[in-house]
Amino acid sequence: MHDGEPRKAADERQETEPATADPGSRADNLALAALLLGAAATLVDGIHAAVAAAGFDDLRPSHGFAFARIAAGETTVGDVAEHLGVTKQAASQLVEELARKGYLTRRPHPGDARARLLELTARGWACTRAADLAMAALMEDWAAVLGRKRVAALRADLARVVPSGPLRPAAW
Amino acid sequence: MHDGEPRKAADERQETEPATADPGSRADNLALAALLLGAAATLVDGIHAAVAAAGFDDLRPSHGFAFARIAAGETTVGDVAEHLGVTKQAASQLVEELARKGYLTRRPHPGDARARLLELTARGWACTRAADLAMAALMEDWAAVLGRKRVAALRADLARVVPSGPLRPAAW
């Protein structure tokens, strides 16, 4: 935060306003912060509600983050732990719960007898598909209001300022 | 991962509204979702780290959400509870902790002997100021990359699609 040059290094035109003035009022900053948190909450809550409505009502939002990693393939408990930012013990408990509820199976790792490969069951895939549909529906709503170009601009702008991370659940 | 649905789901809707047709690919949706969650996490973690570095290292991010409400003035424990989306008991415990650590005081409510008005101490205000500075610095960084106009556009676009809420901590 605020490292290096406060001088502009951007290629966009912004000389119309004094760049040394405040980067937005306190109220504006607070509003943007509230909007970003609200957007994230809307996303997570919306997907969670849709998934629950689709019959998968024994899951919490953070389970979806584990699904995202497992669906990528070649996943172990340790991978889930690192992805979610929790201990291996916590990931092990979470995986055990998902296996007990029929969302995934654990099979021996072909090349390492200590590890176990996690694979989604049909139910797990159905749940993932429901989450994808809910997310697409939400984005469709946004596109209906803003237009696809502005949604794309939103994505592009955020990509330039947000450090890419492993898409882990919020921890606060 | 993608074996679930190669189906394109070409809806019957014609180009009556080109903006509502295809909301974007699954990868794009996922990317935007990841960016929004990442932005929220960056914000919260950044502010929390800056506040801790300023000497207020005995606070958790969710305390900041309580500060935001209390700083607005005329706040009771029940207000904090509603604002944070937790029970009154949880809010009471949180307030007790903040009072014990010297961030706020509880004084009798002038018009209701049951209630107690919460007020930030000098330390509480200093902490709030540190959080504001950190937030402003982060926004300045964003403005340095995107330009002030695009940050404003970000705020305006999000305001159109995100339902306004009480700025409460994430619960997932």
Added chain:
DNA sequence: CTATTTAGTCAAGTCACTTGTCTACTGGGT
């Protein structure tokens, strides 16, 4: 072949929440 690291689980402790219960105070109704 021994020593160290790694994957995963079992067990117990932690802590921010919850529900349940209580007191004290408010305010409206008859």
Added chain:
DNA sequence: ACCCAGTAGACAAGTGACTTGACTAAATAG
């Protein structure tokens, strides 16, 4: 004035998702 349902808040106990600690078994280095 009184009664009484409703509200503000705190105390106590329980819950559950996490943690640290200890352990087994298997891979890997030397």
